[in-house]
Amino acid sequence: MNARNQRNIDKGSRLLSLSLEGTPLVRMPIADLKPRHQLARCDVRETGYAWESTGDDPQFWLTRRLPLPGWQMLEVGMAHDQPSAAVKLYFDTGEGFNEAQSIYLPLKPGRVVKRLFHAPWGLKALRFDPMSQAGCFTLSHLRLAWLTPRFAQQRLVQRLVNMHHEWRGAAHADVLAAIKAQAAQQGVHWRPLALSYYEETFERRTARFSYERWLRGRRELSAERVQRLVEKLPHRPLISVLVPVYNPRIDWLRECLDAVLAQHYPRWQLCIADDASTDPEVREVLAEYAARDTRVKVVERERNGHICAASNTALALAEGEFVALLDHDDLLTPQALFRVAQALNRHPDAGLLYSDEDKLNERGVRFDPHFKPQWNPDLLLAQNYLSHLGVYRTALVRELGGFREGFEGSQDHDLALRVTARLSPEQIVHIPQVLYHWRAAEGSTALTSSEKDYTTRAGLAVVRDHVQARVPEAEVVEGHYPNTYRVRWPLPQRPPLVSLLIPTRDRVEILKPCVDAILERTDYPNLEVLILDNQSRCQETLEYMRDVVNRDDRVRVLRWNEPFNYSAINNYGALYARGDILGLVNNDIEPIHPDWLDEMVRQVCRPEIGCVGAKLYYPNDTVQHAGVILGIGGVAGHAHKYFHRNSPGYFTRLHLAHNLSAVTGACLLVRKAVFEEVGGLNEEHLAVSFNDVDLCLKVREAGHRNLWTPYAELYHHESVSRGADDSSAKRARANSEAAYMREVWGAKLDNDPSYNPNLTLVHEDFSLR
Incomplete structure (x- = not known):
């Protein structure tokens, strides 16, 4: 199944679900859940959460408005105060609740997570366990949607092909046939066998430290302290922040621009290229900010040229020694440009700098921090791990021709590969601090990279162009996950003897x-x-x-x-x-x-x-x-x-x-x-x-x-x-x-360049230090 067909199926499923909302085929059972064990209500004003789990076995029961037998999709959205959490759904068909009749779903911060299951006949009750430890939580979304068998099977096969080691990369048409053949050999029905493979794709691991809790333990420099440090810097480079703009949400655009104006480091220039936005309010907001601060420069493009053309327009405005790339709905931390200036004073020959980053959900909660390694050339071929915040020497970017049109969707990856090819490892500097908040909105690549599969195709073209310019015999193919790539390097004509x-x-x-x-x-x-x-x-x-x-x-x-x-x-x-x-x-x-x-x-x-x-x-x-x-x-x-x-x-x-x-x-x-x-x-x-x-x-x-x-x-x-x-x-x-x-x-x-100083040296699981 190609990506377009998959999107059409997903879209059709959403439209069908919306049209059936409130019918027996789609249940929203939050109001019908009855707390039965180790659950207490919280004062939301005091704790920020609606419920408290008082032990390791909290239970809600549901005995009315039960889902229909057959294929169902469970959807869960839940905020909690734990490092990680997973929900379990139990089915009682007359013999009570038991592990054999249950499903498991790990939660992801700031997201609604989903999984298939097959509701049994004769269902008497459901039990919903929101977590397996004490803690506080708010259940914001709980939905049970009936699915057609064809759609359910397509989703199941898609996940196996994407995530299961036995089926990864297999042709969709072959997977279900192979499972049915295995089931016939074992003398069992194919569906439980397929669901057992599906179950194996849900990882049962827990993080040790909550990112929110970790952030609370961090101490940031005050604006006054930063100003004193800035005054002591021998070199205070001008940094031009490039922001291509096209029809963003106005409130997010304002937050993005406000974050630049709030920088503790004063030597910046904001270069904005409006790519012919059709929303007139965008032009009004940009004019307002240009009038507010002389460091803000705005150009309105006459025709929409997409992100590469708009970025080049912004680049043309840049007067700074370095340019920093910022998307029109993302945020810089207040210390971002100061930390860049600090690093440039330590590494005056740097041609590219990049920082760690995290994501920001629609409620403004930070999650999913990416703590990156130092310069890692093969990782950059496999994914654009540099990403945000990326800061480049302006003269080098211009010398290379700026952003190349035709690579829209992975233009930053393309720029990173071309720039790093011109630099020594010592000129590529990692700043091991979160300086950038990537907005995780519905439909954005931050929330789910599969929502923009064109970025994977663009990235594939970028990596292939870069690799084959140097090694024409190399083959570049898509990786197992969106926006990842595999390079198959050539063997010598005479394969060497291996001992x-x-x-x-x-x-x-x-x-x-x-x-x-x-x-x-x-x-x-x-x-x-x-x-x-x-x-x-x-x-x-x-x-x-x-x-x-x-x-x-x-x-x-x-x-x-x-x-x-x-x-x-x-x-x-x-x-x-x-x-x-x-x-x-x-x-x-x-x-x-x-x-x-x-x-x-x-x-x-x-x-x-x-x-x-x-x-x-x-x-x-x-x-x-x-x-x-x-x-x-x-x-x-x-x-x-x-x-x-x-x-x-x-x-x-x-x-x-x-x-x-x-x-x-x-x-x-x-x-x-x-x-x-x-x-x-x-x-x-x-x-x-x-x-x-x-x-x-x-x-x-x-x-x-x-x-x-x-x-x-x-x-x-x-x-x-x-x-x-x-x-x-x-x-x-x-x-x-x-x-x-x-x-x-x-x-x-004690300083592994392939790791990150914010990650643990006690465990082997990339948890926070």
């Missing part, structure tokens, strides 16, 4: 599935497998190694007759490896898709790339490794650990190739020349732990970018062969290795 190094000792039940899976599930045509045997004694293991060598000439066995030392074993294997590319592979790894090695080789063959890591899952389909974050737990931890395989991750990062400071040696590729350049793995101080992190940091220091790719997926039975650090000797060794890492890399461990 996979697999240390092992006994445990044939671990080794055999690993080696057999690699040999059977790897499409890459040129590899050798080096089993590095560390004193195996098990006869079955030794027999397996003899057998696999005899039946597959890609396999060799090398003996390491020394005490276990992971670094030393792999360095030994590297000496005898024939390949130009080395792969560090644990003996408890199993590939899922046959193109896993092909993807990793495509990445590691890029001259600028050092170590490449894969996406690893536990056997229960939760994430074991999605890259390494420095500083977590004192040394390093795995990003997104325990997230579900279907989870988008932090701003969809679980599905984007991007640069990280380190990746795990459980499945790591590196060119042999780079491995030798940095001296391989550290045998003396890091016999077991952190040797992979140390290797990656040495590779980074040598001038290479490390990279993690989600397109190489494998299972990892983590450390099952080595065992846990559960003896005093093992704990002492682990502590010694951690101490070495702190001694050598301490300052860098």
Whole structure:
């Protein structure tokens, strides 16, 4: 199903629902809900909320005006004071409420969330649990809408194709047929099976800290303090704020312009280009602000030229050394331009600066903060993570021709790629503070990027143009989520030999599935497998190694007759490896898709790339490794650990190739020349732990970018062969290795450029610090 058809279906569903509002087919049951357990009313004037959950099992019951049997859409909008919340809906068909007859729906701040379900026959009552913890809330929207089977099935398939690992990217027509075939084989009805897959796409995780609560703990500089600091700045650059305007909501336009006038930093210019707005009030408001402050410049375009043309008109007005990009309904924080000026004094050669950002709902509540990494070139190819607030050196923007018409919808992404291509990494500066509030209104890309799928198409054209100008053989395709992209880099004409190094000792039940899976599930045509045997004694293991060598000439066995030392074993294997590319592979790894090695080789063959890591899952389909974050737990931890395989991750990062400071040696590729350049793995101080992190940091220091790719997926039975650090000797060794890492890399461990100082160093879930 293409995007246009999907929009038509959604539009038709909304129109049908509106026409049936108040009929038995559409229920708005808030007034009929009866509080039955752990619920108390609140004084809204005191708390800001209507209800309080007094425990971990609050319950509303509904016994009248129940939904009709069949496909239904549950819609929920709820404000609450918790870091996160999820609702559950239970069905009583005569045997009471139970988990088997329930559905789960995680809430999203500032949004109405939806999910399908199939209402059973003989429904006696519903139970609605608004959260699973104590806290306050207001239920603003609760709606149950009957759906036609065809529409419901289309929505179900759409979500599976978008979000489920088994069906992602499949043709819509094939999904339901495949599920029905599976159901027939299992002797069950297809609908419960399809709904079980659908259920797996709803992530069951909770944040640790509420953003609202986190904001309350932040202290901002006063206007007076900022003025004193501004006076001490050696350089006070003029910053021109560019605002293309076309028929915005008037109250939001006023708020946008007021936020510029309220800047604590005085050296700004507001350059507004009205793109022939048809609303006469827009011109009146702009004239009013131009009369109010001489720093406000307005040009009225005679014809509507769309956002690139309007932005260029605004750019023509700019007198500042730098230009800042602002949408006509978004807001700058009062300190935004001051923080930019501060950063420019620290980085006088900067050509581009960008900040963190959050969103603003229609009630003025801030939510969904995006705390970004420092310069991350591969992430910028995968999505426009720079976004807001973006500040550019004016002369460079003009030299590049400003905003390119034809890329409307992703013009900022296009500008960012063209500008960064002309700058060194040191000239691209991240300001780790929220300086920009992105308005999340109905129909905006801030609220739901899928509402403007033309931005994805424009972004695809932008990234393709940028990549293929440099590497014509590269292929650029849409990513799994709107406004995300995948670059398939070319392989050399003669694919290089890859030497996979697999240390092992006994445990044939671990080794055999690993080696057999690699040999059977790897499409890459040129590899050798080096089993590095560390004193195996098990006869079955030794027999397996003899057998696999005899039946597959890609396999060799090398003996390491020394005490276990992971670094030393792999360095030994590297000496005898024939390949130009080395792969560090644990003996408890199993590939899922046959193109896993092909993807990793495509990445590691890029001259600028050092170590490449894969996406690893536990056997229960939760994430074991999605890259390494420095500083977590004192040394390093795995990003997104325990997230579900279907989870988008932090701003969809679980599905984007991007640069990280380190990746795990459980499945790591590196060119042999780079491995030798940095001296391989550290045998003396890091016999077991952190040797992979140390290797990656040495590779980074040598001038290479490390990279993690989600397109190489494998299972990892983590450390099952080595065992846990559960003896005093093992704990002492682990502590010694951690101490070495702190001694050598301490300052860098505490400032991971691929992370953000506002995010936790205790957990691996991107929660707030």
